[in-house]
Amino acid sequence: MNIYVLLKRTFDTEEKIEIENGEIIDDGAEFIINPYDEYAVEEAIQIRDEHGGEVSVVTVGDEEAEKQLRTALAMGADQAYLIEDEDIENGDEYSTQELLKAFFAEKEYDLILGGNVAVDGGSGQIGPRLADQLDIVHVTSAVDITLEGNEAKVERDVEGDQEIISVSLPALITAQQGLNEPRYPSLPGIMKAKKKPLETLDLDDLDVDEEDAEGKTKTVERFLPPEKQAGRILEGEVEGQVQELVRLLKTDAKVL
Amino acid sequence: MNFELTQEQQLLKDMVRDFAQNEIAPKAREIDETGEFPIDTFKKMGELGLLGIPFSEEYGGSGGDTVSYSLAVEEIGRACGSTGLSYAAAVSLGASPLYYFGTEEQKQKYLVPLASGEALGSFGLTEPNAGSDAGGTQTKAVLDGDEYVINGEKCWITNAGFAKTVIVTAVTGKDARGKNIISAFIVPTDTPGFTINSNYDKMGVRGSNTSELILEDVRVPKENLLGDPEKGFKQFLYTLDGGRISIASLAVGIAQSAFDAALAYSKERKQFSQPISNFQAIQFKLADMSMEIELARNMVLKAAWLKDQGKKFTKEGAYAKLFASEMATRVCNQAIQIHGGYGYMKEYGVERMLRDAKLMEIGEGTSEIQRLVIARELGCGEKKKAKVNG
Numbered sequence: 297m298n299i300y301v302l303l304k305r306t307f308d309t310e311e312k313i314e315i316e317n318g319e320i321i322d323d324g325a326e327f328i329i330n331p332y333d334e335y336a337v338e339e340a341i342q343i344r345d346e347h348g349g350e351v352s353v354v355t356v357g358d359e360e361a362e363k364q365l366r367t368a369l370a371m372g373a374d375q376a377y378l379i380e381d382e383d384i385e386n387g388d389e390y391s392t393q394e395l396l397k398a399f400f401a402e403k404e405y406d407l408i409l410g411g412n413v414a415v416d417g418g419s420g421q422i423g424p425r426l427a428d429q430l431d432i433v434h435v436t437s438a439v440d441i442t443l444e445g446n447e448a449k450v451e452r453d454v455e456g457d458q459e460i461i462s463v464s465l466p467a468l469i470t471a472q473q474g475l476n477e478p479r480y481p482s483l484p485g486i487m488k489a490k491k492k493p494l495e496t497l498d499l500d501d502l503d504v505d506e507e508d509a510e511g512k513t514k515t516v517e518r519f520l521p522p523e524k525q526a527g528r529i530l531e532g533e534v535e536g537q538v539q540e541l542v543r544l545l546k547t548d549a550k551v552l
Numbered sequence: 553m554n555f556e557l558t559q560e561q562q563l564l565k566d567m568v569r570d571f572a573q574n575e576i577a578p579k580a581r582e583i584d585e586t587g588e589f590p591i592d593t594f595k596k597m598g599e600l601g602l603l604g605i606p607f608s609e610e611y612g613g614s615g616g617d618t619v620s621y622s623l624a625v626e627e628i629g630r631a632c633g634s635t636g637l638s639y640a641a642a643v644s645l646g647a648s649p650l651y652y653f654g655t656e657e658q659k660q661k662y663l664v665p666l667a668s669g670e671a672l673g674s675f676g677l678t679e680p681n682a683g684s685d686a687g688g689t690q691t692k693a694v695l696d697g698d699e700y701v702i703n704g705e706k707c708w709i710t711n712a713g714f715a716k717t718v719i720v721t722a723v724t725g726k727d728a729r730g731k732n733i734i735s736a737f738i739v740p741t742d743t744p745g746f747t748i749n750s751n752y753d754k755m756g757v758r759g760s761n762t763s764e765l766i767l768e769d770v771r772v773p774k775e776n777l778l779g780d781p782e783k784g785f786k787q788f789l790y791t792l793d794g795g796r797i798s799i800a801s802l803a804v805g806i807a808q809s810a811f812d813a814a815l816a817y818s819k820e821r822k823q824f825s826q827p828i829s830n831f832q833a834i835q836f837k838l839a840d841m842s843m844e845i846e847l848a849r850n851m852v853l854k855a856a857w858l859k860d861q862g863k864k865f866t867k868e869g870a871y872a873k874l875f876a877s878e879m880a881t882r883v884c885n886q887a888i889q890i891h892g893g894y895g896y897m898k899e900y901g902v903e904r905m906l907r908d909a910k911l912m913e914i915g916e917g918t919s920e921i922q923r924l925v926i927a928r929e930l931g932c933g934e935k936k937k938a939k940v941n942g
């Protein structure tokens with residue numbers, strides 16, 4: 297079984313995001329494997345351990361992402377690929393899709409796993425986009441995956457309800473929280489990770505033209521959500537409170 | 553000059569931090585209150601390979617270096633001082649002497665289970681009448697046929713209550729100048745005549761197991777003598793040199809944790825209509841605290857690096873231990889001050905950190921003894937070389 301995992305390096309979710317001149321300031325921030333991708337890595341390792349095969353992790357990013365790939369190798373993945381996207385102007389989901397499409401054109405795969413969404417951009421597009429380009433089925437938001445022969449039975453989370461879907465392989469499945477409990481990389485794992493293959497690929501290696509992978513979207517503005525204001529507690533008879541609330545919604549908040 | 557950690561060191565540090573914050577920190581208050589040793593935590597640390605960081609793979613270790621080990625101790629200490637102390641003692645005192653001085657057979661039999669985390673080790677040097685003055689050891693070991701018979705008493709021995717083996721020091725005779733020859737013995741804790749009590753009521757590191765050892769005609773095979781029979785004293789001085797680095801790392805971890813709490817609190821707590829971090833008096837405290845922590849950390853990592861390079865590190869190890877431990881006490885004390893009355897309450901955790909930090913100035917050689925070690929390295933008092941523990 298050839299299993300690939302799509303992995304992104306993201307901000308630590310505990311970091312406080314700051315914006316300066318329309319750009320996100322990331323110096324000094326801690327970076328991690330996108331938590332949803334970590335579920336995907338864990339699931340891939342478990343599936344490999346049960347059914348045999350190899351786990352390859354793939355990221356699109358800059359050389360700094362090597363650390364997150366090594367972490368996945370330390371958890372137990374067998375090899376890693378770093379696709380460098382630094383030459384692409386204004387990269388977006390489309391660019392990532394194009395690079396991954398070119399990468400997978402040369403590969404044989406039974407299962408591609410990824411995170412449901414990345415906690416930074418939050419688009420949740422890469423999985424479905426790639427499946428579309430590769431012309432394979434995909435299931436998002438998996439909380440349980442069982443493999444039987446050439447079929448995968450996937451339990452997915454649909455806004456709190458569960459849906460069970462059977463798909464035939466090759467398939468792309470994205471992970472939701474609850475799929476598993478990712479392991480800590482062990483010390484021996486960390487020591488071994490150094491010796492596992494990690495290949496860096498650039499646009500030339502993938503035969504992709506800079507212009508063809510240029511982003512399709514334009515960022516117009518970046519701003520932080522407004523700070524939460526202190527609440528107000530209305531007092532008095534319920535009827536009076538309701539009237540006061542309606543009045544405030546009309547005149548103060550101007551939402552009615 | 554390069555202050556960058558290697559990729560493995562960085563990965564290890566991240567992993568230990570994650571593990572420590574998720575699995576160890578949530579239990580810190582409880583084990584302080586109940587005094588219950590967190591044996592489950594040690595099982596998990598063993599599975600992750602943390603108990604074997606500085607030992608090579610052939611002995612069940614992970615093949616890491618002293619720098620990696622120091623980073624791990626700091627992160628664990630940052631989550632919980634008690635767990636940090638037991639961790640540092642298990643590796644630096646319980647297992648390291650076997651690694652440094654054991655025969656191949658001793659390593660296979662006694663080090664492998666410790667390094668791979670199946671069992672905990674412990675090191676018994678201190679006695680009721682021999683603390684800093686380890687040369688005054690009274691426990692005796694007498695050869696009787698193929699066995700040594702050991703009699704004596706040890707106090708305040710970390711982890712012994714949960715250990716499979718304890719390395720015990722004992723007097724085996726006198727040298728040409730009439731001075732005690734002290735050797736070390738590997739003593740399985742289930743040996744008849746070996747009693748271990750864990751009844752101490754401690755100020756801090758209350759979740760760390762501390763035990764009293766009573767040895768009454770304890771018989772161990774001759775092969776259980778560890779290392780050179782004549783050089784037992786030198787051996788444990790080397791062991792303690794290494795142990796100091798880990799106690800210093802632990803002090804840095806505890807101080808960092810107290811500082812983190814104090815900084816966060818100072819930004820939240822409002823008095824006179826503003827966060828107390830706006831007051832210069834509080835700012836100066838925080839500036840001093842963060843500076844001192846970083847200075848201590850640099851010294852600790854330098855000592856660890858020297859050890860990894862196979863260079864002499866006695867003086868630097870003592871600098872690190874002395875400065876980091878006294879710094880940790882100062883920082884934790886100021887962290888309480890910044891918290892005001894809340895800091896005096898158990899709920900905020902910083903009072904525990906002060907109680908835990910204080911031990912760092914005492915265990916593995918008191919601050920006074922560190923100063924003696926440094927002075928000796930400076931060539932002072934060459935003639936009257938006292939044998940000191942630390």
Ligand SMILES: Cc1cc2nc3c(=O)[nH]c(=O)nc-3n(C[C@H](O)[C@H](O)[C@H](O)COP(=O)(O)OP(=O)(O)OC[C@H]3O[C@@H](n4cnc5c(N)ncnc54)[C@H](O)[C@@H]3O)c2cc1C
Nearest residue numbers: 675676677678683684685708709710914915916917918920
């Ligand atoms: C929680 C805990 C865990 C411990 N774990 C272990 C362990 O695992 N294994 C182990 O073997 N021991 C352990 N110890 C013992 C520890 O190493 C000793 O407490 C320490 O070495 C000091 O010895 P002492 O307590 O007898 O103090 P003493 O030696 O009696 O010292 C009392 C005071 O006199 C000072 N002093 C002594 N000699 C001199 C001198 N020459 N010049 C100037 N000042 C001097 C000391 O610095 C100190 O301030 C532990 C202790 C504690 C509290």
